[in-house]
């Protein structure tokens with residue numbers, strides 16, 4: 001309804017502003033449309049704000065007046081029962097419940113209906129009054145020399161600012177809650193135990209907090225083995241080579257096909273990679289290990305399977321970052337080297353890659369940070385056993401897998417087990433944040449070097 | 452229509468004349484010869500039937516208004532146009548009487564013999580030493596570390612840079628001043644002991660003092676290498692070159708002794724250009 005009025009206000013103010021135009025000698029400062037927007041915004045924003053605030057307070061006000069009703073005098077004293085009955089009465093009053101369970105609730109229904117009707121009307125009247133008052137105030141300011149354009153622009157700026165703040169504030173909120181839960185965790189389990197302990201078995205601690213079961217080293221190691229070692233052994237050479245091919249050798253046609261295909265690869269849902277890892281790659285690797293290499297401890301959930309598939313997943317990241325950095329190396333470098341009689345591959349190896357190295361390293365760091373935060377593939381393919389092993393055919397587990405483990409299923413939210421998940425999350429967050437900061441810093445410095 | 456016809460006739464005449472001029476330069480040892488060279492970028496012709504002789508003992512200057520094809524022609528001489536996919540070169544260019552566009556000619560070796568210095572100094576992002584050592588390394592010119600050191604030092608001395616950088620050979624080449632960078636690029640080019648050095652406006656990014664240093668250097672290098680220099684600066688052409696070629700709209704208009712060409716141009720277009728009437 002307020003919006004409707006705002007639309008009307010937009011038209012009337014626009015009309016009025018347009019009429020003003022011939023009266024004044026000079027051209028009006030702002031186009032009629034801006035005047036329209038100005039009045040409409042003045043009308044709508046305060047009213048909508050009021051409405052929001054009002055609807056926040058509404059249930060409280062209604063409840064208070066219901067409690068004053070004589071029928072509420074014989075409510076039970078216990079807080080929980082009271083809330084239950086009040087809730088039931090409210091549901092009955094607005095029709096989402098049809099039959100009462102408690103008689104007391106039934107008795108409160110008329111009071112509820114009356115109170116919410118009363119406050120509802122007050123709310124609407126107040127909103128409309130506010131809307132008209134503000135609208136009129138703005139309308140009276142519609143004059144040829146009034147700078148409506150500047151004001152509207154400022155409102156637009158604020159709206160955009162708020163929109164961009166929402167993402168940041170949400171992140172801050174998440175970090176704050178992580179931090180809070182982590183502190184609670186460290187009140188129970190010492191931080192030294194957690195970071196340096198080598199035994200991880202929180203599932204055994206349902207009834208007692210044994211600090212010896214919260215050593216996270218095997219998880220950190222598993223994460224590094226899969227995300228930073230195996231995946232990178234796959235992704236760095238392949239990503240780099242494909243970037244070199246695309247920037248230096250590929251004819252324009254091939255490039256125009258292959259680059260989008262690589263980028264699409266980056267959009268494949270990780271759960272699909274997870275299937276692939278668990279159902280195809282992992283058994284193949286186990287058979288290979290057992291039959292060909294004679295590794296009897298090979299598990300069907302191996303670090304190698306998860307790492308290799310994850311490596312394939314991040315090839316597009318490495319390749320597109322490397323591609324960008326290679327393309328950013330000035331053509332004069334390449335010409336200089338070719339003019340010396342260097343071949344294409346010598347030029348790439350000795351001039352282009354060294355020159356693009358900072359950008360490439362930045363890309364690799366970003367890829368690592370993505371790999372260690374990746375969850376689906378490792379959940380499906382890496383296994384749950386917290387082994388501290390360097391054997392890639394064995395099963396290892398990662399930070400993300402354990403977070404999933406700790407938080408799925410029935411859990412009370414203040415056991416050490418669940419709190420441990422927050423601590424792990426915080427560690428993961430800090431590590432990836434640092435990696436990203438370093439990577440972006442390196443890439444930025446590299447960009448500046450060539451501007 | 453008539454006009455166009457006239458102009459084309461004019462152009463053919465010019466070609467005939469400049470080819471006729473060529474033997475007059477023969478007292479110099481011939482290093483490179485170009486005959487009837489055309490260059491196309493896609494469908495667009497950038498060089499039209501250019502024939503020219505480059506002598507060993509002299510510095511040859513290419514002058515002409517912007518876009519007339521000086522760089523394009525220069526880049527034909529060491530086949531750098533190969534790196535531009537849409538560029539196509541026809542005609543014949545010989546180095547020591549061997550066709551450089553012959554399939555038997557190895558472009559890697561050709562470029563080692565015909566070095567190039569670019570308009571903007573483009574040292575590699577490596578140390579000064581590594582910049583100069585780059586060519587000898589890829590061509591395997593040094594068998595030992597001490598030999599490589601020697602080549603680097605000799606090249607830097609020849610390029611007149613050694614005294615300025617001898618204490619910081621392992622600092623980055625990109626940290627030098629523009630003029631020093633350009634001399635580093637010259638040192639880099641002479642480190643592979645080329646026979647011809649092509650320079651495309653080597654001073655256009657430099658201040659007058661750095662420019663004077665480079666001109667002095669070109670004078671010192673004359674005789675050891677056949678040098679071709681593209682320049683927009685008439686005084687520079689007059690100062691450093693013995694032969695000058697004037698290009699216009701992709702054709703070679705006039706080619707002769709620098710002193711003759713500047714004092715007594717045989718073509719009106721040349722005269723207009725060097726007296727600054729256009730370009």
Ligand SMILES: Nc1ncnc2c1ncn2[C@@H]1O[C@H](COP(=O)(O)OP(=O)(O)OP(=O)(O)O)[C@@H](O)[C@H]1O
Pocket residue numbers: 492497515516517518519520521522523524535537
């Ligand atoms: N890579 C290229 N692709 C397409 N056309 C080109 C390319 N390089 C040069 N040209 C064209 O060829 C013509 C000659 O260019 P060139 O660079 O040889 O001129 P120039 O005489 O060196 O000019 P300047 O004095 O400005 O350096 C110009 O019309 C130019 O637009």
Ligand SMILES: [Mg+2]
Pocket residue numbers: 521522523651
């Ligand atoms: Mg040029």
